[in-house]
Amino acid sequence: MSAPTGAPTHAATSGRIEARFAALAAEGRAAFIPFIMAADPTVAATRDILKGLPAAGADIIELGVIFSDPMADGPAIQAAGLRAKAGGATLRQTLEIVREFRTGDDTTPIILMGYYNPFYIYGVEAFLADAKEAGVDGLIIVDLPPEEDSELCLPALDAGMHFVRLATPTTDDQRLPAVLEHTSGFIYYVSIAGITGTASATQDAIQAAVTRLKSHTDLPVAVGFGIRTPEQAAAVAQVADAAVVGSAIVQLIADNLDENGQPTAGLVDTVLDFARALADGVHGARRRAAE
Amino acid sequence: MTIERPNSYRSGPDGKGHFGIFGGRYVAETLMPLILEVEKAYEAAKADPAYQAELDDYLKHYVGRPSPLYHASRLTEHCGGAKIYFKRDELNHTGAHKINNCMGQILLARRMGKKRIIAETGAGQHGVATATVCALFGLECVVYMGATDIERQAPNVFRMKLLGAEVRPVTSGTATLKDAMNDALRDWVANVDSTYYLIGTVAGPHPYPAMVRDFQRVIGVEVREQMMAAEGRLPDTLVACIGGGSNAIGLFHDFLDEPDIDIIGVEAAGHGLESGEHAASLTGGRPGVLHGNRTYLLQDGDGQIQDAHSISAGLDYPGIGPEHSWLHESGRVNYVSVTDSEALEAFQLCSRLEGIIPALEPAHALSHVAKIAPDLPADHLLVMNMCGRGDKDVFTVAAALGEEL
Ligand SMILES: Cc1ncc(COP(=O)(O)O)c(C=O)c1O
Numbered sequence: 001m002s003a004p005t006g007a008p009t010h011a012a013t014s015g016r017i018e019a020r021f022a023a024l025a026a027e028g029r030a031a032f033i034p035f036i037m038a039a040d041p042t043v044a045a046t047r048d049i050l051k052g053l054p055a056a057g058a059d060i061i062e063l064g065v066i067f068s069d070p071m072a073d074g075p076a077i078q079a080a081g082l083r084a085k086a087g088g089a090t091l092r093q094t095l096e097i098v099r100e101f102r103t104g105d106d107t108t109p110i111i112l113m114g115y116y117n118p119f120y121i122y123g124v125e126a127f128l129a130d131a132k133e134a135g136v137d138g139l140i141i142v143d144l145p146p147e148e149d150s151e152l153c154l155p156a157l158d159a160g161m162h163f164v165r166l167a168t169p170t171t172d173d174q175r176l177p178a179v180l181e182h183t184s185g186f187i188y189y190v191s192i193a194g195i196t197g198t199a200s201a202t203q204d205a206i207q208a209a210v211t212r213l214k215s216h217t218d219l220p221v222a223v224g225f226g227i228r229t230p231e232q233a234a235a236v237a238q239v240a241d242a243a244v245v246g247s248a249i250v251q252l253i254a255d256n257l258d259e260n261g262q263p264t265a266g267l268v269d270t271v272l273d274f275a276r277a278l279a280d281g282v283h284g285a286r287r288r289a290a291e
Numbered sequence: 292m293t294i295e296r297p298n299s300y301r302s303g304p305d306g307k308g309h310f311g312i313f314g315g316r317y318v319a320e321t322l323m324p325l326i327l328e329v330e331k332a333y334e335a336a337k338a339d340p341a342y343q344a345e346l347d348d349y350l351k352h353y354v355g356r357p358s359p360l361y362h363a364s365r366l367t368e369h370c371g372g373a374k375i376y377f378k379r380d381e382l383n384h385t386g387a388h389k390i391n392n393c394m395g396q397i398l399l400a401r402r403m404g405k406k407r408i409i410a411e412t413g414a415g416q417h418g419v420a421t422a423t424v425c426a427l428f429g430l431e432c433v434v435y436m437g438a439t440d441i442e443r444q445a446p447n448v449f450r451m452k453l454l455g456a457e458v459r460p461v462t463s464g465t466a467t468l469k470d471a472m473n474d475a476l477r478d479w480v481a482n483v484d485s486t487y488y489l490i491g492t493v494a495g496p497h498p499y500p501a502m503v504r505d506f507q508r509v510i511g512v513e514v515r516e517q518m519m520a521a522e523g524r525l526p527d528t529l530v531a532c533i534g535g536g537s538n539a540i541g542l543f544h545d546f547l548d549e550p551d552i553d554i555i556g557v558e559a560a561g562h563g564l565e566s567g568e569h570a571a572s573l574t575g576g577r578p579g580v581l582h583g584n585r586t587y588l589l590q591d592g593d594g595q596i597q598d599a600h601s602i603s604a605g606l607d608y609p610g611i612g613p614e615h616s617w618l619h620e621s622g623r624v625n626y627v628s629v630t631d632s633e634a635l636e637a638f639q640l641c642s643r644l645e646g647i648i649p650a651l652e653p654a655h656a657l658s659h660v661a662k663i664a665p666d667l668p669a670d671h672l673l674v675m676n677m678c679g680r681g682d683k684d685v686f687t688v689a690a691a692l693g694e695e696l
Binding site for chain 2: 040056066067068069070071072073075078085090091092115116117119120121122142143144145147148163167168169171172175179190192193194195198199248
């Protein structure tokens with residue numbers, strides 16, 4: 001069974017994720033985790049949004065790594081990837097963005113979320129070294145189930161990089177221990193069987209799922225997919241340790257571009273205002289025990 | 292890189308779906324339980340004589356197997372060398388090898404109690420074959436097809452509609468086969484309980500590459516028997532075209548451990564390898580992970596998958612089945628490539644010499660046959676897989692030749 005900190009890492013982690021969840025637990029509140037795609041639509045926009053997110057209430061930040069074939073993503077995040085790609089985004093550049101963010105913020109955890117191939121092509125060893133040095137705290141790789149742990153999960157844990165696994169409505173009790181075994185940092189519950197930016201789960205279903213996960217692990221449980229409003233985020237925060245919002249933020253970016261696909265003057269503030277509203281929803285929610 | 296010669300080239304994949312470093316199960320967690328369920332159901336079906344008997348019966352009476360092994364005497368004479376045979380899988384019901392696999396998988400889906408079938412298609416041949424077996428068994432059918440391919444394969448789009456399938460145009464990415472596969476996977480993630488994903492080639496996560504191969508193996512198994520009957524010995528050379536690689540592995544697999552047989556896979560070189568616009572993943576790509584498996588892929592230095600190009604929609608895929616990647620690295624199979632214009636020439640040659648209008652896909656294989664046959668002796672037995680007929684391609688070919696229809 002998993003220890004509270006999740007799978008053992010052989011090298012020391014950055015400690016940022018552990019520290020953040022410990023502080024939140026002490027305050028009795030849940031984490032707000034926004035997702036944005038790196039370099040959507042420009043590196044400068046991402047840099048400015050990232051810089052403003054902690055003050056807007058982001059407790060942890062998920063930064064998307066582009067992939068040409070995002071099989072688990074709906075239209076909003078697909079489009080974000082295309083915008084970033086049009087601007088020449090790469091994994092190397094994404095690490096540069098994190099490195100720059102770290103010059104002004106040494107506490108907010110950053111998790112890279114993406115698909116395996118760009119990491120594989122970068123080279124697993126080289127990537128882990130560069131990512132640690134840049135200040136990345138963890139990874140979520142959509143297409144690496146436990147069956148392929150030897151690819152990146154185990155090397156990441158060896159290198160002191162958290163590997164946050166996804167659990168889904170199709171992960172049954174028999175399979176759950178395998179999914180949890182090498183998960184570290186927290187576990188991310190994908191609340192619907194589907195792609196990003198489409199359906200939303202009911203509150204009852206989310207509560208039942210979090211309860212089930214909590215009976216198998218002491219790790220913090222984040223819930224994502226289908227959370228679009230401050231109200232939904234608040235409801236999730238009542239039962240889970242973190243609420244993740246992606247497509248709704250990414251769509252707001254899409255809605256604030258000019259006809260050339262460049263950021264309008266108000267883009268960064270609009271995104272940060274929305275993030276603040278989501279964070280307020282999460283932070284204002286009184287925690288209900290999920291036991 | 293050459294790997295040590297294994298005892299058998301037919302023992303793969305291992306329990307985790309690996310052919311050497313290739314293959315595997317790189318899918319989202321949502322799909323993983325489902326893929327394990329497909330694997331379990333397929334293992335059970337394979338061991339069930341009733342399943343095999345049912346499949347054999349449909350292959351014989353509905354598909355029309357065995358397909359003939361035909362001595363193409365005028366082409367042989369034209370080339371002036373090796374004795375050329377066509378394995379006539381274009382004579383199958385629906386006009387291609389694709390239905391061999393669809394029949395096997397639809398019977399499996401029925402055993403699993405699935406009511407809704409989804410598929411991806413490039414040329415439309417797999418879509419038509421899937422729509423056909425769905426009509427046969429009264430199952431709902433949704434086919435994802437790139438918007439670009441819908442345009443160039445219009446006759447097949449209409450056939451699918453006639454058969455009762457819904458064809459969903461895919462506009463994401465490059466709007467071709469790889470994007471159709473992405474959208475099919477997205478559909479599957481959202482409809483896990485009701486839906487069976489009927490993959491059309493030896494790609495995707497384990498068990499698909501092995502399962503689709505098993506269903507296509509019948510091609511080579513028949514060739515062995517037919518060649519023994521015709522010539523009293525095994526063939527000397529086998530040639531097949533490669534999109535994902537299902538017709539090719541179907542012809543090759545039974546012969547992989549016959550060391551004296553030359554085996555050649557033909558990829559699409561599009562406008563030429565040096566143009567960068569081609570679909571030759573083995574020649575122009577490198578190992579990566581896409582659509583659930585590790586294999587050779589056309590990609591850039593950041594691991595972004597690149598567009599493939601081929602005049603043949605069925606070969607227009609930036610990857611290749613993982614078993615082919617392994618056969619390539621192990622050196623057992625030799626992979627070559629043929630350009631659009633070479634394939635067009637072979638398409639016309641075959642039509643005029645043999646009275647067989649080939650699909651553009653096997654026209655690639657044919658072009659390579661025409662290249663090598665003249666240098667081989669008259670007693671050299673060469674088998675090419677005529678895996679599809681060309682009716683679906685007449686508009687594309689007319690356009691390429693500047694003819695108005
Ligand atoms: C006639 C024909 N041949 C070949 C192919 C390529 O597929 P594979 O390489 O799996 O045989 C297709 C695909 O649509 C096809 O229609």
